[in-house]
Amino acid sequence: MKIDILTLFPRMFEGVFNESILKKAQEKSLLRFNLVNYRDYSLNKHHKVDDYPYGGGAGMVLSPQPIFDAVEAVVRTSKTKPRILLMCPQGEPFTQKKAEELSEEKHLIFICGHYEGYDERIRTHLATDELSIGDFILTGGELASMVIIDSVARLIPGVLGNQASHQQDSYSTGLLEHPHYTRPQDFRGMKVPEVLLSGDHKKIGEWRRKESLRRTIERRPDLLKENLLTEEDKLFLSKLKQEKS
Structure with a gap:
């Protein structure tokens, strides 16, 4: 399985991906991670990825352009149609059944939000799934994506030493x-x-x-x-x- 993670904070994942089961899965070539900083895709001269919400209100909203361009760049190199997972507190509650479903995929793309939220066009025209790990708010989608990746990865055949462990x-x-x-x-x-x-x-x-x-x-x-x-x-x-x- 290939997993791309779109994030403003790629260094947050270093410890998680280089320890324990996830590290071993990569060594066995069962998993491949790619961290993408979508700020690198911003066309703004200051590399901004957010802006004020139309209609007013508190906080900043993630702009569609950097995220659309980052996802499209990743998809162009994919051999299969990926599932594009938006980390969002409004999303479908993540369950073991969902983990089992996602473990059958060959390519997953995680979009980790930040600030006040996403431009709605990211949600409606780009993501295939919106997922939440609980009825609470985090500062960003990074921690939620780590939880989901860990849950999904252990279900991939060969990742756990004993395949019956998770059954x-x-x-x-x-x-x-x-x-x-x-x-x-x-x-x-x-x-x-x-x-x-x-x-x-x-x-x-x-x-x-x-x-x-x-x-x-x-x-x-x-x-x-x-x-x-x-x-x-x-x-x-x-x-x-x-x-x-």
């Missing part, structure tokens, strides 16, 4: 993930559940499923979908509700 992640199954334990078996009197030491994979699987259900109904009941639940799941949830009441 049981929270949200991938429609439920929150079950608890995990490792050595020592007894830490300060806090013991690992006996079932995990039994070697009985059927019982371990059943325990994990029930704990996922328990955690989901306690923390994120909005995630539970009837069509994804077995009759055994429904019976277990019914018992949990009775115990709580």
Whole structure:
């Protein structure tokens, strides 16, 4: 996958892209990053990329020209039609399902905004997707794009050492993930559940499923979908509700 990031602050990405999983993915040639400072595409003699909003108001608005020209320059070198992702607090909430969808793409372009917002023509005539990582405001789209890139990259085959690692992640199954334990078996009197030491994979699987259900109904009941639940799941949830009441 090729990922182009249009940003006014390319140095913000250096540490993120040169550590951990993202660094290894590049070493395996599974990911290729390209940082583009769209200020370099400004035709303004002072290299301005923003201007005052028509109609008045606080803040500055990103001008269409530098961003359109930067995206078009990147697209000209692309072998496939890229998805152009606009980082925006008004955008579609980013989810694991969206991450899975984007991980199938060959080329992604991220547009990181700044200042008060974008000229609307960037939103309506350039972006293919608008994405938000939550109902809060950041100073720019850089941090949001890093979060999304990390989430998408780990789903690309070969990026994680064990391909099964992400398949049981929270949200991938429609439920929150079950608890995990490792050595020592007894830490300060806090013991690992006996079932995990039994070697009985059927019982371990059943325990994990029930704990996922328990955690989901306690923390994120909005995630539970009837069509994804077995009759055994429904019976277990019914018992949990009775115990709580």
